[in-house]
Amino acid sequence: MGVLAAERIKLTSTRSPWWCSAIVVFLGIGFAVLMALVLNVDTSDSGEGAPPLTPSMAVSGISGFGVMVLMIMAALSVTSEYRFGVIRSSFLAVPNRSKVIVSKTALVGVYSAVLTGVLALIAFVVAKAISGDRAPELVLDGNWRAIYGLPIYALLCVILAVAVGVLVRQSAAAISLLILWPLLIETLLGAFGSFGRTVTPFLPFQNANRFLSDQPVTGNWHWGAWGSLIYFAAFVGVIFAGALVMINRRDA
Numbered sequence: 052m053g054v055l056a057a058e059r060i061k062l063t064s065t066r067s068p069w070w071c072s073a074i075v076v077f078l079g080i081g082f083a084v085l086m087a088l089v090l091n092v093d094t095s096d097s098g099e100g101a102p103p104l105t106p107s108m109a110v111s112g113i114s115g116f117g118v119m120v121l122m123i124m125a126a127l128s129v130t131s132e133y134r135f136g137v138i139r140s141s142f143l144a145v146p147n148r149s150k151v152i153v154s155k156t157a158l159v160g161v162y163s164a165v166l167t168g169v170l171a172l173i174a175f176v177v178a179k180a181i182s183g184d185r186a187p188e189l190v191l192d193g194n195w196r197a198i199y200g201l202p203i204y205a206l207l208c209v210i211l212a213v214a215v216g217v218l219v220r221q222s223a224a225a226i227s228l229l230i231l232w233p234l235l236i237e238t239l240l241g242a243f244g245s246f247g248r249t250v251t252p253f254l255p256f257q258n259a260n261r262f263l264s265d266q267p268v269t270g271n272w273h274w275g276a277w278g279s280l281i282y283f284a285a286f287v288g289v290i291f292a293g294a295l296v297m298i299n300r301r302d303a
Contacts, residue, residue: 054145054154061137062128062158071124075117076170082112083174087181104186106197107264109178110171114263117170118205119230121163122212126225128159129216148298152217156291160209164202171201196276200263203280207259211287214294232256255286 062068086108107114129152132138141151175198179189191198216225233256240254241247251257252272258279261272274282 054150055158057141057144058151058155058158061132061155062162065131067127067131068124071120072166074120075113075166078117078120079110079113079167079170079174080177082116083109083178084181086111087178087186103188104178104182105188106175106191106194109189110174110197110201113167113170113174114201114204117167118163118201118208119233121167121205122208122229123226125156125159125163125209125212126216126229127222128155129213130220130222130225133220134222149295152213152295152298156210156213159213160206163209164206167205168199168202171198197263200280204259204263207284207287210291214287214291217294217298218290253282255283258286259283 086104129138132141142148145151175189175191179186182189212225212229215228219225219228237254237256241251241257248271252274262276262280262283264276272279
């Protein structure tokens with residue numbers, strides 16, 4: 052509990068977590084409003100309907116950019132301590148280095164899960180209130196996974212971000228990897244024809260997106276939506292276990 056209290060003080064006494072949280076709130080609510088206004092415009096005169104607004108689209112501002120901001124916040128909670136040498140003081144006070152990293156991960160992870168869970172519900176309610184009867188697909192019946200899956204996804208992403216921060220120790224390198232990995236690397240790998248279709252089911256963030264999606268997913272998948280979550284969680288667990296091994300082997 053003492054380690055958790057110390058990590059809480061670190062988290063709440065700096066400005067970056069507050070700014071990151073404000074950005075996540077803005078993105079989550081802002082995208083919900085934007086989707087409700089744009090995707091549900093009445094186009095009956097042209098004979099073409101707007102794309103359907105679903106729960107996963109309503110919370111896309113959180114699942115997309117919002118979680119990415121939380122990943123950056125989680126990575127900075129580690130790399131900033133390495134940059135300013137604070138991590139050495141933590142390890143001197145608590146010789147069990149794994150306990151320090153696990154406590155930091157648990158604190159940031161639970162905070163991120165609660166924040167995204169609450170925002171997901173608010174974003175859904177806001178989108179539903181704006182779109183009204185124009186969005187018949189915007190219902191939770193059968194689509195709850197898009198809401199309750201978001202805190203699970205955020206928690207796993209934060210664990211991954213802390214692990215990456217521990218492994219690379221540099222803020223720029225950690226942030227670049229966390230952004231380019233889901234947005235560029237996996238997208239490029241999945242674009243190479245038959246090779247992309249074969250490798251896509253084994254890409255971690257593609258599995259996470261499949262778990263969150265409430266739309267039919269095409270491709271040669273070898274497991275269902277919950278299998279994709281288990282695959283992503285196992286991937287995160289391996290990276291985090293490697294980070295714990297390295298934190299105890301390398302100098303602070």
